[in-house]
Amino acid sequence: MNYLLHLLILLDVYIVVAMSLNVIVGYVGLLTLAHAAYFAIGGYSYALVTLLLGWSFVPAVIAAVLVGVAFSFALSLASWRLKGDFFVLFSLAVQIAIYTVLWNWRKSGVEPGTWENLTNGIDGLNAIAKPLLFGHQFVGLGEIAILFTVIMALVGVISWTMLNSPWGRLLKAVRDDELAARSLGKDVRLIKMQAIGIAAALAGFAGALFASYMAFINPMSFDLNQSIVLLSMIIVGGVGNAFIGPFFGALLLLAIPEALRFVDLPIMVAGEVRLMVYGLLLVVLMRWRPQGIAGSYRME
Amino acid sequence: MVLSTNAPVVMSANGLYKRFGGQVILNNAAFEMRRSEVVLLRGANGAGKTTLLNILTGNLEPDAGTLSLFTAAKEEHFQFPRSWARKLNFLDHFTPERIARRGVSRSWQDIRLFPTHTLRDNVALAIQNQTGESPFAVFYRRRRIREEEAQIAKEADALLVRFGLGGRETSSADMVSLGQSKRVAIARSVLAGAKIMFLDEPLSALDSKGINEVMALLASVVAEHGVTLVIVEHVFNIPRVLDQATTVWTITNGQIKVETPEQVRRQGLPTESDGVRPWLRHLAGTNGRVVERELPGGALLSYAQLPNGSGRAALNVKDLVVRRGRRPVIGRPIGDGREVEGLSFALPDCSIGVLQAPNGWGKTTFLEALSGVIPVDRGTISINGKPIQDLATWDRIANGLGIMQSRDNVFPNLLVDEAIKLAGVAEVPDHIRPFLGRRVAALSGGERQNVAAACALFARTNAVNLLDEPFGMLDAKAIARLQGEILARNGGATLMLLPAASN
Ligand SMILES: Nc1ncnc2c1ncn2[C@@H]1O[C@H](COP(=O)(O)OP(=O)(O)OP(=O)(O)O)[C@@H](O)[C@H]1O
Numbered sequence: 175m176n177y178l179l180h181l182l183i184l185l186d187v188y189i190v191v192a193m194s195l196n197v198i199v200g201y202v203g204l205l206t207l208a209h210a211a212y213f214a215i216g217g218y219s220y221a222l223v224t225l226l227l228g229w230s231f232v233p234a235v236i237a238a239v240l241v242g243v244a245f246s247f248a249l250s251l252a253s254w255r256l257k258g259d260f261f262v263l264f265s266l267a268v269q270i271a272i273y274t275v276l277w278n279w280r281k282s283g284v285e286p287g288t289w290e291n292l293t294n295g296i297d298g299l300n301a302i303a304k305p306l307l308f309g310h311q312f313v314g315l316g317e318i319a320i321l322f323t324v325i326m327a328l329v330g331v332i333s334w335t336m337l338n339s340p341w342g343r344l345l346k347a348v349r350d351d352e353l354a355a356r357s358l359g360k361d362v363r364l365i366k367m368q369a370i371g372i373a374a375a376l377a378g379f380a381g382a383l384f385a386s387y388m389a390f391i392n393p394m395s396f397d398l399n400q401s402i403v404l405l406s407m408i409i410v411g412g413v414g415n416a417f418i419g420p421f422f423g424a425l426l427l428l429a430i431p432e433a434l435r436f437v438d439l440p441i442m443v444a445g446e447v448r449l450m451v452y453g454l455l456l457v458v459l460m461r462w463r464p465q466g467i468a469g470s471y472r473m474e
Numbered sequence: 475m476v477l478s479t480n481a482p483v484v485m486s487a488n489g490l491y492k493r494f495g496g497q498v499i500l501n502n503a504a505f506e507m508r509r510s511e512v513v514l515l516r517g518a519n520g521a522g523k524t525t526l527l528n529i530l531t532g533n534l535e536p537d538a539g540t541l542s543l544f545t546a547a548k549e550e551h552f553q554f555p556r557s558w559a560r561k562l563n564f565l566d567h568f569t570p571e572r573i574a575r576r577g578v579s580r581s582w583q584d585i586r587l588f589p590t591h592t593l594r595d596n597v598a599l600a601i602q603n604q605t606g607e608s609p610f611a612v613f614y615r616r617r618r619i620r621e622e623e624a625q626i627a628k629e630a631d632a633l634l635v636r637f638g639l640g641g642r643e644t645s646s647a648d649m650v651s652l653g654q655s656k657r658v659a660i661a662r663s664v665l666a667g668a669k670i671m672f673l674d675e676p677l678s679a680l681d682s683k684g685i686n687e688v689m690a691l692l693a694s695v696v697a698e699h700g701v702t703l704v705i706v707e708h709v710f711n712i713p714r715v716l717d718q719a720t721t722v723w724t725i726t727n728g729q730i731k732v733e734t735p736e737q738v739r740r741q742g743l744p745t746e747s748d749g750v751r752p753w754l755r756h757l758a759g760t761n762g763r764v765v766e767r768e769l770p771g772g773a774l775l776s777y778a779q780l781p782n783g784s785g786r787a788a789l790n791v792k793d794l795v796v797r798r799g800r801r802p803v804i805g806r807p808i809g810d811g812r813e814v815e816g817l818s819f820a821l822p823d824c825s826i827g828v829l830q831a832p833n834g835w836g837k838t839t840f841l842e843a844l845s846g847v848i849p850v851d852r853g854t855i856s857i858n859g860k861p862i863q864d865l866a867t868w869d870r871i872a873n874g875l876g877i878m879q880s881r882d883n884v885f886p887n888l889l890v891d892e893a894i895k896l897a898g899v900a901e902v903p904d905h906i907r908p909f910l911g912r913r914v915a916a917l918s919g920g921e922r923q924n925v926a927a928a929c930a931l932f933a934r935t936n937a938v939n940l941l942d943e944p945f946g947m948l949d950a951k952a953i954a955r956l957q958g959e960i961l962a963r964n965g966g967a968t969l970m971l972l973p974a975a976s977n
């Protein structure tokens with residue numbers, strides 16, 4: 175039971191990340207490999223302000239969101255000029271730069287979280303504050319699961335509402351034909367900035383949730399592979415659809431490794447088998463359902 | 475049509491100068507444009523029509539000159555080259571969105587609707603300054619947005635109905651026919667509040683019915699909204715535009731020559747609306763004849779047999795059925811609709827033919843089926859008696875099939891030299907020489923079409939040449955030259971696909 179609650183909590187977090195990534199991939203039409211980095215930015219921001227400044231849950235989550243937005247300018251400024259493969263490469267650079275900083279901003283013998291040892295590298299940050307709302311500290315798995323599921327549903331409703339508003343309509347138009355949108359007098363730079371900013375905010379938010387639940391983070395949870403898994407989630411689930419695609423994508427890609435646990439594979443090959451199953455899933459999908467399970471937009 | 479000379483000026487330019495590399499395109503060009511004026515903009519291929527449109531819509535900065543806009547309450551004056559202070563001030567850039575917000579709209583030859591949106595949304599998107607276009611507004615101005623959306627949908631639907639698109643409001647924009655999408659594009663400009671509309675070859679690829687509809691709509695837009703139109707068109711569509719035009723601009727040597735439609739008519743215009751059938755009659759000469767055959771779906775096949783023909787069929791299509799999804803596109807359902815009658819026709823050796831079909835008949839599908847890009851459902855296609863329908867595309871080419879698509883027919887990122895070599899053309903034709911060393915993407919529409927035709931015709935002599943709208947985008951000189959080349963390079967049969975004409 176505890177194990178299932180743990181999975182449910184992770185699922186909630188990943189659905190939020192997948193929804194945020196879906197905004198960039200499915201609605202701005204840009205493939206990014208930097209999403210794990212934005213997830214990390216949220217997690218580390220939350221951890222640092224709670225650990226160092228002693229902020230409580232709500233302000234710390236807000237801080238994580240704002241830091242995410244601040245970093246979003248890296249991607250949105252690039253999106254003004256770069257398209258296709260060039261944007262992908264740029265996002266790869268962002269991912270690697272942030273990951274490298276997380277990995278290397280450390281000095282042994284110095285207290286973690288100080289200027290000299292900000293991230294504590296591979297050893298990560300410990301004892302991060304658990305969620306706290308209305309004076310209630312969420313510690314048990316059950317209550318965290320309920321809290322996160324409610325939050326996930328709320329985020330789903332909010333992002334669905336935004337993406338189905340006239341703003342979402344405009345966003346899709348910009349994705350489909352930027353020049354035509356500009357020629358109708360639309361400010362495409364502004365709208366890309368808004369969309370990527372919102373996506374980064376959501377990723378930061380999910381990162382904060384993740385850190386608050388795990389109480390421990392290190393860079394391993396946010397590497398390039400993680401970015402690729404996140405992308406796989408929304409490609410499998412289907413992009414350009416506010417909620418259902420990310421939901422099924424996250425569900426499937428979380429469920430597979432867990433299901434494999436019950437197959438008694440030797441430790442050495444388990445990881446490889448998981449990757450093979452992901453690969454197979456993508457190939458099968460490309461062949462029979464290129465738009466993903468619930469997608470409404472097909473990437474070229 | 476006559477224009478009153480005291481109508482207010484909506485746009486004017488002076489001393490426009492633009493060069494690409496060493497090539498001067500616009501040299502001290504100037505004009506004045508008035509409310510409700512309908513301008514036909516013409517000029518040889520590469521004269522600078524598209525360049526001028528790009529400049530006047532904020533897509534390209536001229537090297538020198540001034541441009542003034544009087545369409546909005548606040549006049550706008552642009553001086554080129556832009557000063558450093560202006561370049562640094564990002565609120566004062568010369569951009570398409572800024573010009574568009576002043577009531578200047580533009581349409582493209584390839585239309586560019588938003589493909590994943592419905593027709594209603596395509597039109598609704600054009601409305602400026604919608605409350606709901608800010609991401610969070612839906613949370614704190616729900617009521618207002620809901621009312622605004624209802625209002626916008628009403629306006630959009632009313633406009634679609636007026637444009638003959640009633641009942642199609644919720645169709646996806648990538649599912650409607652060419653003529654319909656052109657009308658949606660015009661509706662979009664109207665709702666965007668356009669005071670000036672620039673239209674780059676709005677009639678191209680339309681059949682005569684579509685041309686009538688689009689021209690009638692444009693006339694009503696001018697009459698009702700006082701819009702100024704600038705229409706770029708070529709040879710055979712020029713008479714159609716002249717019927718409505720008040721002014722003709724001709725670009726020659728980088729300057730804009732302004733004339734009245736009467737002056738232009740006196741210089742002589744093509745009387746035929748497609749230019750191909752008179753040519754066929756001419757080819758057939760005194761002793762030959764033009765064979766005409768009606769095909770199902772309102773298509774017309776006509777060909778001229780040249781002397782020395784053996785009478786054998788060079789291209790023979792028998793009982794061809796091609797489907798897109800479930801729907802048969804080539805081939806007609808008969809009886810209760812379960813049986814499908816395939817398309818059959820033959821084109822003899824030593825002949826030049828044209829297949830004229832209305833929009834939506836399936837010309838592109840037909841071409842793709844013949845070239846092997848999409849599979850055929852039933853039937854045979856043979857070249858000189860050899861069936862090719864089961865061969866891969868390259869094997870069909872090896873068996874003597876030559877194909878030229880109507881667009882995307884050249885690789886834009888290659889140099890012209892590379893494109894010519896890739897096609898296997900041994901000796902570069904004279905009229906292509908000036909383009910050597912330049913990138914295909916940097917050629918004008920007509921110049922690109924010339925390169926594509928050279929690649930298709932000069933590489934080798936094919937048993938059957940299929941040319942999809944070969945004369946599109948070409949000026950009179952280029953059309954005459956291409957006709958000569960087609961004749962000279964005709965190894966067996968040539969079939970051209972064209973939109974249906976009225977005569
Ligand atoms: N980006 C570019 N770089 C270099 N040369 C260019 C570029 N764009 C256009 N040109 C050249 O400028 C000239 C004018 O091109 P433009 O497209 O304005 O012609 P056009 O009048 O529209 O011709 P067409 O009837 O063929 O469409 C052509 O010779 C073209 O090769």
Ligand SMILES: [Mg+2]
Pocket residue numbers: 523524525918919920
């Ligand atoms: Mg042009």
